[in-house]
Amino acid sequence: MCLWLGLVVIVSASALAQDRHPLQARLAGQWKVSTMDGTESTELLQFLALAETNMMGAGENFRETYASGGDNALSTCRMAGALAGDPTDFSILDRGDVIDLTAFGRTRRVSMDFDLEPPDAYVPNELGWSVGRWVGDMLVIRTRHFSEGAIRLGEQPLPFGTPLAQVVERYTLSEDGDRLSLAINLNDPEYYLFSLRVRHEYVRTEGVLSSTGGCVRG
Amino acid sequence: MSRKFEMRRCQLPCWPRVSLIIALTLSLHSVEAQDRHPLQSELEGLWTYEGSGGPTETLLDREAEGILTEAAETYRSNWRIEEHDDEALCRARSPAALAGSAPDFEIFDGGVSVHLIAFEQVRRVYMDGRERPAGFWANKLGWSEGRWEGNTLVIRTTDLKEGSLPSPEPLLFGGPEAEMIERYTLSEGASRLSVDVILEDPTYYIHPMEFSFEFVRSDKTLHGIDCIPTLY
Numbered sequence: 001m002c003l004w005l006g007l008v009v010i011v012s013a014s015a016l017a018q019d020r021h022p023l024q025a026r027l028a029g030q031w032k033v034s035t036m037d038g039t040e041s042t043e044l045l046q047f048l049a050l051a052e053t054n055m056m057g058a059g060e061n062f063r064e065t066y067a068s069g070g071d072n073a074l075s076t077c078r079m080a081g082a083l084a085g086d087p088t089d090f091s092i093l094d095r096g097d098v099i100d101l102t103a104f105g106r107t108r109r110v111s112m113d114f115d116l117e118p119p120d121a122y123v124p125n126e127l128g129w130s131v132g133r134w135v136g137d138m139l140v141i142r143t144r145h146f147s148e149g150a151i152r153l154g155e156q157p158l159p160f161g162t163p164l165a166q167v168v169e170r171y172t173l174s175e176d177g178d179r180l181s182l183a184i185n186l187n188d189p190e191y192y193l194f195s196l197r198v199r200h201e202y203v204r205t206e207g208v209l210s211s212t213g214g215c216v217r218g
Numbered sequence: 219m220s221r222k223f224e225m226r227r228c229q230l231p232c233w234p235r236v237s238l239i240i241a242l243t244l245s246l247h248s249v250e251a252q253d254r255h256p257l258q259s260e261l262e263g264l265w266t267y268e269g270s271g272g273p274t275e276t277l278l279d280r281e282a283e284g285i286l287t288e289a290a291e292t293y294r295s296n297w298r299i300e301e302h303d304d305e306a307l308c309r310a311r312s313p314a315a316l317a318g319s320a321p322d323f324e325i326f327d328g329g330v331s332v333h334l335i336a337f338e339q340v341r342r343v344y345m346d347g348r349e350r351p352a353g354f355w356a357n358k359l360g361w362s363e364g365r366w367e368g369n370t371l372v373i374r375t376t377d378l379k380e381g382s383l384p385s386p387e388p389l390l391f392g393g394p395e396a397e398m399i400e401r402y403t404l405s406e407g408a409s410r411l412s413v414d415v416i417l418e419d420p421t422y423y424i425h426p427m428e429f430s431f432e433f434v435r436s437d438k439t440l441h442g443i444d445c446i447p448t449l450y
Contacts, residue, residue, distance in 0.1 A: 114424075133424075135286065135287065135288050135291050136288045136291065138291065140284060140286075142283075142284030142285075164271065164272065164277075164280065166280050166283065166284065168283045168284045185279075185283050185387065187276060187279055187280040187283060189271060189272020189273060189276040189277055189280065190271075190272055192276070193273055193276065194273070194275065194276055194279075194386040195276055195279045195280070195283070195386045195387065197386075197387070
């Protein structure tokens with residue numbers, strides 16, 4: 001009887017987890033923003049305009065208390081959603097059940113068990129808690145449980161990361177595997193009236209990534 | 219031949235059995251049908267949203283965004299306002315749109331049925347455990363059955379046809395297995411109403427979505443509004 005129950009549990013668990021997708025290994029590598037010529041893409045400018053028009057009072061308050069100097073941890077410890085407001089080069093490392101995404105000198109671990117919840121000891125941080133799954137040929141990553149930060153720095157920072165905040169990233173490879181489309185949906189109902197969406201295009205590169213540094217707290 | 223014989227042979231002796239089955243069914247129905255709950259009439263009135271935590275459309279988008287199925291992603295990538303947006307096209311609205319709009323709504327107590335009026339549409343919620351009538355087809359409002367669990371009115375709606383949900387990003391609800399569960403709980407003074415909604419639709423979402431709203435009684439005067447398609 002116990003053996004039977006155990007078998008049922010094992011079969012149920014394996015039915016819940018997705019099989020490893022054949023494209024997961026092909027995602028691995030270094031990716032460079034395809035419009036990296038110093039100009040900001042129309043898509044990015046539209047995203048920034050949307051964020052400005054949708055910002056609520058709490059967002060304005062954040063800006064008033066925000067200092068963009070180098071002694072501010074926000075200036076160096078970039079968030080998971082920062083790729084939306086400050087598109088930069090990044091790398092993907094496929095480790096099977098886990099994918100490592102490295103950008104801004106920080107590595108975010110994405111569990112491919114979509115239902116995995118953070119452990120009790122988890123402390124919300126700028127990178128959040130990321131889980132992923134495949135939807136057809138698209139990798140979808142959902143990140144929650146942030147600490148507050150900014151998804152774009154500078155004179156007009158874009159705040160993000162209240163307890164309800166969520167980032168959903170959709171990664172779609174081109175047929176030849178050399179181009180990657182990344183659509184990002186940011187949802188933070190306390191800072192923005194509506195969710196924000198932006199799409200950035202990347203090309204595969206073998207060179208050294210432009211984003212370096214890591215996170216230095218003041 | 220033998221089958222016809224069996225049927226003929228069954229005609230007379232079968233009736234007592236049929237009567238027994240009918241009696242049993244009726245008794246089961248009387249078990250299912252509840253006595254009228256004293257709070258049912260208290261629910262009557264106009265209710266308006268008084269919530270916090272951000273706009274309801276954004277909260278719906280947050281719940282749905284990461285759990286879309288491939289069918290939902292395909293719908294989204296093919297979405298065009300002039301074809302798919304029920305609100306913009308003045309089409310009948312899915313009751314599930316409650317989760318993204320939290321619209322003002324009215325409740326009327328009709329005894330065996332409770333009428334929920336939202337989006338200028340009347341949804342009948344049958345409280346007597348009746349079966350769907352012959353000729354019932356799935357439709358935008360679906361089939362709603364209600365029952366009391368303690369002091370909470372629980373409404374289960376099925377047989378929904380697909381409809382768009384109000385959200386910054388296109389969302390759909392109403393696959394063949396779609397089910398909507400609403401729980402209405404009055405406050406002690408009957409001036410506030412907590413509404414919990416569970417939307418389950420494995421065709422479009424890999425997990426059920428849950429929402430909670432707070433409504434307060436309103437003395438607004440509602441009136442008809444001609445819907446004008448809003449296409450840009």
